[in-house]
Amino acid sequence: MRSESNTGTTPERGPATADILRALIVISRRGVADARIANLSLSMTDQSILGYIVDHPGCRSTDIAQAFRLNRSTVSRQLAGLMKLGVVRETTDASGRGRPLELTGSGWAAYDEAIGILQGVVDETLDDWTDAEVARFAHDLQRFNTGAAGETRPRHPIEAPDAPLDKAP
Amino acid sequence: MRSESNTGTTPERGPATADILRALIVISRRGVADARIANLSLSMTDQSILGYIVDHPGCRSTDIAQAFRLNRSTVSRQLAGLMKLGVVRETTDASGRGRPLELTGSGWAAYDEAIGILQGVVDETLDDWTDAEVARFAHDLQRFNTGAAGETRPRHPIEAPDAPLDKAP
DNA sequence: GTGAAGTGTTGCGGAATGCAACAGACAAGA
């Protein structure tokens, strides 16, 4: 009994987007649990912050908070821990507001290690997919994410583009 | 361990699956934050538990814990809260081990309400997708999830099949 | 220079989670 509270889309959309929502919920819940179980040196939260810095070099604490809809205090505390661990540091060129961030050498190492482990799980799941299907799925996911980025995009011009997506449709 | 259909993973696979992983991390983080912000009556955790009971009527506490890789104590506590709220109850027919669960009337109402709100966010994001693209994306996500279900499948015979997926290829 | 706005930090409390220990229920065998 889904409530078909469709915005204005075609009648088809309701069930399909409901399925997408349910699937995303499962992915979220299962993903964080998987990351928790795999005994990584960094938590899922830390990992996502590192990932953001990788994608947006020179970003500041506030940018991370906006990207993940987190309170500034939360990011501040997480970053404090990461800097104490020596995986993140503030760049020297503090031109403008805030303090740009970047990964340290060990930061890259930790990031690559965690990504490698988690990617193993994903690879395993995608084992019986064709390359084309994988590429298409990756493309759709990135499209979904950039779309979901929404209005929070008042960013620095230095940063890398939000997603390198291309590949086949 | 997997069937050897594709294990060699062509050189393409690495980057693509890495993109998928990164996209999924972002989706997870952003999704839970979105759910937190939308002031739902139920938390994301509660919501996912309700969703599991919807998909697997008569399931027990342990089943939920296994599905989401959570500790039994965590699920126990969450369920205690949900039963106190009157959205979940134990079924009367306690044949066998454990105590089968089901949603109450207000449980269905709360579930539908939350799904409706969250679906609004998803619908908005998918605004400029064609129906076919949405359907394909939904299908890929469900395929990914069922594949990721993995080996944790020591299930009761009563329950509904793990996922109703079918639809278009 | 002064005021306004942006940025980061800290105190406080709440929610979610894991681990370990425990109690009750069920199943299989003597």
Place this chain on the structure above:
DNA sequence: TCTTGTCTGTTGCATTCCGCAACACTTCAC
């Protein structure tokens, strides 16, 4: 039937993540 082992659920305790509010510091605009 009784006993023993296993499964299921619960509770105490600690930890992590998070938000809100208040604060200090910096940067910008006038």
